[in-house]
Amino acid sequence: MPFTTALSGLNAASNNLAVTGNNIANANTVGFKKSRSEFADVYAASLGGVSSITPGAGVKVANVAQQFNQGNLQFTDNNLDLAISGEGFFTLAKSPTETNDLSYTRAGEFKLNKEGYLVNNQGKALLVYRPNTTKVEDGFSTGVTTPVQINTLTGLPSATDTVNMQLNLDAQDDFTPSTLPFDPADSNTYNSQTSTTVYDTLGSPHILTTYFVKLDPATAPATGTSEWLVYHYMSEPATPNTRTAVPVTSGPLGGTTPESAKLTFDSGGKLIDPLDGKFGLSSYVITPPTGAADIEIDTMNFFGTTQVQQKFSVNGMTQNGLPAGRLTGIDIDDEGVIFARFSNGGSQTMGKVALTRFANNNGLAKLGDTAWGQSANSGEPIPGQAGANNFGAIQAGALESSNVDLSAQLVNLIVAQQAYQANAQTITTENSIMQTILQIR
Template sequence: MGFQQGLSGLNAASKSLDVIGNNISNASTVGFKQGQTQFADVYANSLNGSSGGTVGIGTKVSGVVQQFTQGNISTTNNPLDIAINGGGFFRMSTNGAITYSRNGQFQLDKQGNIVNAQGAQLTGYVANSAGVLSTGAAAPININTADIPPAQTAIINSVMNLDSRKLVPGTQTPVAIPPVITPTAFSPTDPTTYNSSTSIAVFDSLGNSHVVQSFFVKVDNLNAATPPTAPATIEWDVFATVDGVLIAGTGATTNSIGRIGFDNLGKLTVATPPFAATDPKAFKLTVPVGTGAVTPINTTVDIKYDFTGTTQFGSDFSVSKNTQDGYASGKLSKFNTAKDGTIVGSYTNGKTAVLAQVVLANFTNPNGLQSTGDNQWIETATSGNALIGPPNSGSLGTLTSSATEDSNTDLTGELVNMITAQRVYQANAQTIKTQDQVLQTLVNLR
């Protein structure tokens, strides 16, 4: 009789409708992977092992398989939201219990941990204070919101052009041939005693800023007792003030901090006194500080003042580079996640630092994962062991910050499937009705 076949068909169609309904209900669930109902026919075992001419006894649901295809990527306003583009799962930890998810909606808890809505912590590689990642075992990611410490200035790099047409500041005797120039004593408050100047802010060990203003004064080599031999060397004295106070340097001229020389092609040849034998185009700038900063126990900061690349051509004075490597302390203002999972923090002092790196996990058989709800799966013997690594490596996809992965449910397709499943259900119900009519006819025989 066809009751068994019709009943199995009703059960299978009902199960299919359940799966379709679940897919439709999760069409807006971030990271959801739609399910697909798979069926198998059913035959009764024969005593003699022969199945020829045997009529099947219906159908059954052989499995509900999730489709791990890529969902669309949608941007959000939350910098902590992360979308996976490609293979892999986020590795989550709840009190040491590991789960896996494609839902990248994250937030910070009060301890600075990156967590999902259920409180599970995102795991990855944590960076130390120097920004070096510990790429051993993955651990819950904690964002360190402490201020980044200051760094004392160690080097100033200045690249400029000093105008070779400039005369030595001073009084010139017009009738003398060659003209005799009587240099005037340098004064930072008298622009007639220097040719050019530039300034830059430097930092002590506590991150306090100090303004260093440098002054450049052309030196009269023509009046030297022994004129320079070819190629002639044209020199410039360098003076400096710190926060408006003149530095008593150790250069060739009183109070100068050093001297730089150029050949007759305008190229820098030497800085005197040199910072070191390996740095002939730099000299030491000793900056006094009065803010309690120590290096480690004194009241001065020694800086390498490097002029490499500076020229002396017949054109106006210009500065093409004037940088230093120190900075003040800074507060964490924001952070974002790169494609490779690296979480980079931006600080109010303009600096950036690596805070952590998100890891992903993949499986040989993702369909072997066991769903636990809340957009999470757990590892099983069927799925195989998790293969953990940084994004964009191996079979793992890349990450997109401030974005989430939409459900991969095809709403139009599911509505069509629902119509089909409904017709299948009706058809199986019709077979039962027909079989009932046949049985009723048989019972009514006299």
Template sequence: MAFNTSLSGINAANADLNVTSNNIANVNTTGFKESRAEFADMFQSTSYGLARNAVGSGVRVSNVAQQFSQGNIDPTGRSLDLAISGEGFFTLSLNGARVYSRAGNFQSDANGYVVDPQGARLQVFAPNANGNGFDVGRLTDLQLLTTDSAPKQTTTVNLAFTLPANASEPTVSPFDPADSNSYNHSTGGITVYDSLGVSHTQTSYFVKTANTGENGENTTNTWQVYNYVDGEQVGDPTTLEFSDTGALTVPAAPGIIALGDFTPSTGAGVLSMSLDISGSTQYGESFALRDTRQDGYASGKLNEISIDTTGVVYARYSNGADQALGQVALTTFVNPQGLQSQGNNHWAESYASGNPRTGAPDTSDFGQIEAGSLEASTVDLTEQLVNMIVAQRNFQANAQMITTQDQITQTVINIR
């Protein structure tokens, strides 16, 4: 009896050493969660239940429990290195089977899919067809784009300017864009793009007119604006009027001028644009150009992949365009300790873990995504070395107990 009891203690101490050894071995394993050996005492039972003065029969390993605490987040500077700050697991597909991980050391394979070192593909919510938001009801493999970004045709040019209140009519008439004496000011060349991404130059010329407004009234705050693309006039000149406080009154709010159609020689479609001059004013004694934005761009090369704290994966291009490729899907469980370890930093759901619940990062109880970082192992090396000493002492004490029992038994045998 005593031999078996001490043997169970040796086995328990050995299991404790095995768990500690595994923790120490994984002190530098990305996303590793330390485990601890948990024990339960044993009693010999009879058909009448436990005897009143029963002595325990030893110890057994009741569980090896993984401790899902938050590990330190260490920056790496690599865009596909991801860490979870808070609750949740990365959702992965390994040959069609769903597995989960806290290790975010991802890379792209030969086909552009984002995978972990074992080839499991990172799962994301796919972008909606209309480009707004993500389809949280559908998971898909994250695949990085390698193609160029398509160009976007310019539809709106935003101009914000201040015309001088003391301006006089030009000395030369009629207006000629080649003669600077026939106009007061110009915007200079603003680059716009056709449907093929070829650039063109749009220019607006401002001419102070006689004191007659659009409706024939007398005014000292009237201008004409002429618009050109690549030296070709687009549309008729448009009258601008300002109030006695310098605010734009004509064209009326929202201050939009429709430009005439321009047909590029590049084979692109007709370029139809509008000029947004809302916020323009007539003040002071000098001309100021405060805004020259436009909404088109040429084709672009892929510069980088970036991921924000909500897990949205963006492809960023040299033309300034961003394209959302998906949103990283996180999964949580009611009982993470019930997950079944698969090795290679993978876990699988089990009956004990409960059903998985998948959602977007930084929503509900899901953690945030830290891009360019990795979650370190939760193993505290100092603590594990102390555990090793304690387990070693327990092993030695139980071994000594067997030696003592052997000596007692030998003494009994030697009685004559």
């Protein structure tokens, strides 16, 4: 009996040494979770239970339990490296084409494979929630996960439909005599001009030039007000001297003279008509030679434009069109939203990292490669998003280190060694007793 007890102690101590050695070996493994040996004593029992004088029958290994406490975050120079600060696992598919075979990991060493999919070192694909559109504000389909493919993308062009101008028109300018009809080729027929580049549906550039003509104050509808006519012409960059008028479709003139719009300022130089500074333009009357759709600028916004005694100046000029662009980078925010950035200044939402947690992490099946799988003891997977429903935040450009404390493990190694030696000594002692008994005649 003492031999059996001591052997069980040797087996338990050996298991403890193996677990401690495995912890030490993985001290630098990203996303690794340390384990500990958990023991239970053994008693021989009969129908009457265990006698108060029955010695124990040894020890058994009850469990090798992993400890899922947070590891330290180490920042890297790779923005595809991801770490979870808090609860949750990254959700992985066996491959970009085998998305039903799932595993879970805390190791966020991701990279692009040759097809442009975001994968880990074992080729398993990171799953994300599919975006509803290319914009974050339109949300994500959280019930649908998919691999994310990035480097085959092109930044798609976007046609201009809004132009914002904040200007100052010089109050000291002379008005243009009505005997001089407006002519964009004759600088004597207008006071100021400014240009911006706009884009058609194929991303081709066009030059939109806006001309300002001051009217005779005597014709103003109210005392102390000033009026300016606004004309818009479009031209191609290759032929900038060829201008095509773009009529106004709505605005202060109500369409009565669609070739121009009108800005009205009060005696303090504030724009009062249109009050919101907006009017629209009709389609570019010449179809772009590239085959793109006609350019239609729905909103010309002059809100913030003034007329004071300062030289004509452009204080702000923006438009929302984009040419075609190439992929220049990938960004991932703390909610796991993946953005592709393009050389045209645009960005596209590629997806939102899908996280998963379980009721019992210790019940997960150990798959190796710092990954776990669902089991009967783990409970059902609970899908979610970073920063919501008890899920942690995602840190891009960082990795979660192993949670192994080397100092503690080295101490545990000494303890396990002493336990092993002590159990071996029990066997030695028992052997000496047996030899003594056998030598008695």
